[in-house]
Amino acid sequence: MPLKTPFLNARQRGIIDALLRAEGRLTLTELAKATGLSPRVIRYNMDLVRAWMQSLKVEFVSRPGFGFEVLASRAQRRQLLSNLSQLEDTDIILTHQQRVRIILLNLLTSREPLSASRLADAENISRSTIFKDLQEIEAWLGDFGMHLMRQTNRGMWLECPESSRRFALLRLIRQEIGDSKWHLLSGYFRSDNRYTDQSISTRFENLINSLPLHFSRRLVAKIEASLGRTMALRSRVEIMVYIALAIQAMQEGRWLTGEVDPVVEKTIEMDVTRLIAYDIAEWTGRALPPAELELITAYLLSCKWAYSTNTALVNEDYDHEINEETLQLARDIASLCSMQLHPMLKIDSELIEGLAGHLGSNIYRIQYGMPIRNNYLDEIRERYPEVYRSAEDGAKIIEKRFGKPVPAAEIGNIALYLAASLERLRTEQGVRHRVIIASDGVRAHPTLLKARLEYEFPQLHITQVMNNFDWDQDPEYRADVILSILPLQNLPLPVIEISPFLDEEDINAIQKWINEKNREIREKSLISQQKTSLVDLLKTSHIVIHDGFDTWQEVVYAACQPLIRDHDIEERYLRATSRIIEEHGAFMGLAPGMMLLHAKPTEGVNQLCISLMKLRQPVIFHNAETGPVDIVAVLGAVDNHSHLTALFQLYSLVQNQAFMADLRAALSPADILRTIWRWLPNVHQYQPPSE
Template identity: 25%
Template sequence: MKERTQRLLTRFSSVNSFLTCKDLSTEFLISERTVRNEMALINSFLAENGYPPIKTVRGKGFKLSLSAKEREDLLIKIGDDRTFDYYRPNERFLALLLDIVNPLNTTFLYEMEEKLQVSKSTLDEDMRRLRLFLKNHGISVVSFPKQGVVLQGDERSIRSMLYRVISSMTDIDALFRVQNPEVAVSALEQVVIDYLNPKAIGIITELYDEILVKSQMEVNYMYRNQVILFLGIWLRRMQERNTLSESAKVKNRIKEGPIRDLIGSLCRDFDLDPPLIEMDYITLAIESFNPKDMNNSIDWITAQLLAIQLIEHVEKITGIPFSQREDELYEGLYKHITGLLSRSKNDIQATNPLKDTIKASYAEIYEAVTCFKKQIEEHTKKPLSEDEIGFLTVYFSTSASWMKQEKRAVYQAVVLCSHGLSTGRLLAANLKEHFDIDIVAVLSSHEVSFIDKLDVDLVFTTIPIDYRKKPLLVLNPILRESDKKEIDSFLRKNKDKRRMISTNLDATELMQDILKLIIDSGGKVTKESYQKAEETFKNHHLKINTREIQPMLQDILKNSNILLNQACKDWKEAITKAADLLMEEEAIEASYITAMIKSVEEYGPYIVVGKHLALAHARPEDGVNELGVSVMSLKDPVYFGNPDNDPVRLVFCLAAVDSYSHLNIMRNLIDLINDEEKVKRLIAAQNIETFNKVLYGSQKNY
């Protein structure tokens, strides 16, 4: 049975509702005529194996009526029927690449003709395609009389290339289900499985779940299998003694923690003794897939600037008021962009298996995000892939779906998703948008046991699981029209499970009144007490718009923290002089100034965020006592080394205590970054009163 026929039959075998020709045409990217031709092939297969045919009902579509046992048996038979007697073009490409990259093989092209069962002309065309592809990655293909065909190039480039090829050409989830004998894999996936070694992948998976998941580290399940794949490639290259050049710069930033424990366990299990540069490399790679808070990244301010600007941009283009749900949207975008910036430094591109569906389902938002790619690329210095645009679109689509929800839901359910928490949240938002469903929790495929602990009536999952305690429905992560019909039928069948619940209330003013009452009574609102109050409100389904509570720039920037027309011999003195104002009032320690200078020395002039404008900062743990801002204009320009925005004439110094309390200040600074004329007027200001009038307009009394 052809692969497309197999996939169509699998679709029919997995649902109880009708599927129309239009639904299938859109879903499988084929014409309606092709769908009808495939129906004939499928019905022949069903007849040969003793199953009833797919029936056509006018006005409804196609439907395969089978018992649960028949469906289970048919799915197994479909997998067994896949033919492996020849390789398709993509399969040949990957098989050829992995044969060449494997040092245990000696690849001679005349032998590959027989192995791949193709003619010399076909293999010559495959090699031409492969050479062109590798050239774009800075890798060359060289032939030697005794060694055969080999790759030559930078080791980082080869690893990144292998990761991109495997993740883009295969179903990564299927690669890591090989231990289940009932799961059929394609010939393409089998090639990869053989290269990576199923036993090695099994050990990596077990260690990943045992160390990272059980350590309660904030793991992004969207990337779990991609991290395991990357580790598998790293392990294979290390075992083959293909290591990074010792001449490369080592930052020696490896810290104790779950990721370090994972790498250490892998090295012990596989008897590896990697050099420091390898430990640093693989640590950074894993962290880029699981970004925590700003404390683990030098790019946290850049990520915040981009997240805020992206929200404003997409809201302007689409007209959707995303600022109404900005808290959740911003947090998701900020963490994702932090990881994106880190991955770009390591030449790693995350793969989004749902990008085409996302692009088709949320075209307006996708196009709006695409229009912002240039701003992101200015920081990554690399093209922003459609995969990453798809990920960013998911956060906006989820937010838009929640805003369309009705005020009351009548079912309580849990969503289980194998593609990651953000995709699971999108499915949850869509379920609540289109149906009377309240999603209590979104779980990963490794948290099935938690279902029993939740007060839910229904289970929606993107992967088949053996769970029979509550009604369960398997869905596609991005809802299709056929899925909506299936859900509607499922809900009608379980209408006795409906219940009434209350919705969140906007309690921003109540929160503000309580904080004011604490202060008026002689108390003090600390970071810890505020976070506890915020968590209490959320636990009682009371919504808080933190944007209204956070201070603005004019609330924090004191006149005593403004210096004008100062003379500085270089950028180090400029940072120090601006920061001294905050140190004098004990908002920061001297260590914070040292950290700011050291960061620029190590990572370059990334703090020059706009034309003639620098935003000096370091991490909160480097010596911040309280939120503070200072600013200084320079009599003579100072060069930081930024070719686009030098020379600097205006230096802001930001001391942030966490990731969120200063966001309104960041919005004020973004407005300034986008207004070069205003920056020029600030530089020209000769007194603080004029400076404030330019900076705030009519927003502040003097």
């Protein structure tokens, strides 16, 4: 017997609507936020929601600790939303987010102040609900530099530049439609169809159909044909909608004013904008003022391009994104952030070129206040807090250059480039697991075995080959595993007994150990999210005071010795550090007179470490960017994150001249450590920005 479909009240329909529109599962907290209901109310209504799903044979998962998820195709979801909207009204039931967007839409399109009573009557929203939503609305408007003004007996209105109002409307339409359908708009307006979407409110559907999107789409096609390039799909939609909003605004008498940037005026994109301006003038009945031309041009300069249809323009496309100005900005950001994250970032050409290419287009968005999207901003802040903090400092270079604030979304983008560079430090070919080969005394056996291991397992580093293995003679062997041709027992390291021929069974045994070791490393990595402080890392035995040296090579050797002695780094890390200085110069000056020595984590770092050496007589380094050096630190990082707190603290300390004076006045390693202890509480720890 079929189940009877239960009657649903407004709350239950709102819950079902939020579930059907969700991309994947929703936790109870997320569902509460989406519906504007409390978790208690949602739990109270969930039985009827579940019954409604069952009556329509919809698979619905509702489980503590998991949340809620409707398992249905997009077509099924659209049909269910249609069924839901027809239960009582011809319009869909508004979620909390939709309600906020409708209030914003009224504020952004009204030419006069709106009273709460008038807004409540027009949209069937209670006055108390409107006032409850105002704080969230003001925060949203603040992202565009807009201010919500309120006055008793007058109402609410916005104070903002016209360009900001257009940007906000563009973002609002995109949020209502959703990212998954946003890019489809370009294809939809290829013909003169009326736009329909049952998942959005009628208010937004009417707005979209009031815009001249069919016309603006033809203008975008004309732009692409004139430039000989095809825009990336999302850029095409964004420019299409912006031009439509601009035309509508101009028809309403909302014109942009101001002088044109002479740099923008001389671009090819401005020539193309002038070409389509004739078409727009015919549509609006008035010639476009220079400020309108400039903003459309800025959009063209900021957009992403899919490919070039004109081979002569292929190299120009790349040069347009990466020029000397953006390269210098990228170098300056990499240089600053390398002092806080890892010295190798300063010479990471992939980081610098990637960041320069990104800034080539996004600089115009920053200059003109255009929306910058970053759907992963919260996750970036959570996963890479120190990297994001460093990106904030890097963004100040852009702000100083252009006199415009860099939005959090763009800081998040910069952080991703920095995080990628840190990831490359640990993923490039290098050594992770150290191996001792224990032989049976026949020298030919380990020779063959070593060659076979190097071929099959390039991630293994063979530190020693021992023909007469005796742990008792030297218990200080540094390795992760012993691969032995002869039986060995009762050793402090794991032993894998194998054949010198390295049979398939031997390969499987070694691979199993590698997998277990990698899992152990990952688990330790998770634990190390509680980052190591400088005072936890720096030991008295790793601090050296010396009279001085004749050459920088001697300085590097002496500064690395405490870490080599304790097996924190290997000799090859010293050689790699010297090689970097020879090839790139001593570029890592943290402060006047202070140098940070380093190499990649894969070049012989056994555990996170740092050493410090003070010279009574300064030394000149090879191609040093700073002057004579009298304080040298050596950093050994094992991954892309565990050293960040300590390096940030060290960088922050050495920027203080009074601290550097105290450091230089210290007479012993213990004095140096006490100086750091005394000054470290003055270093502010990074706190993620509050929402």
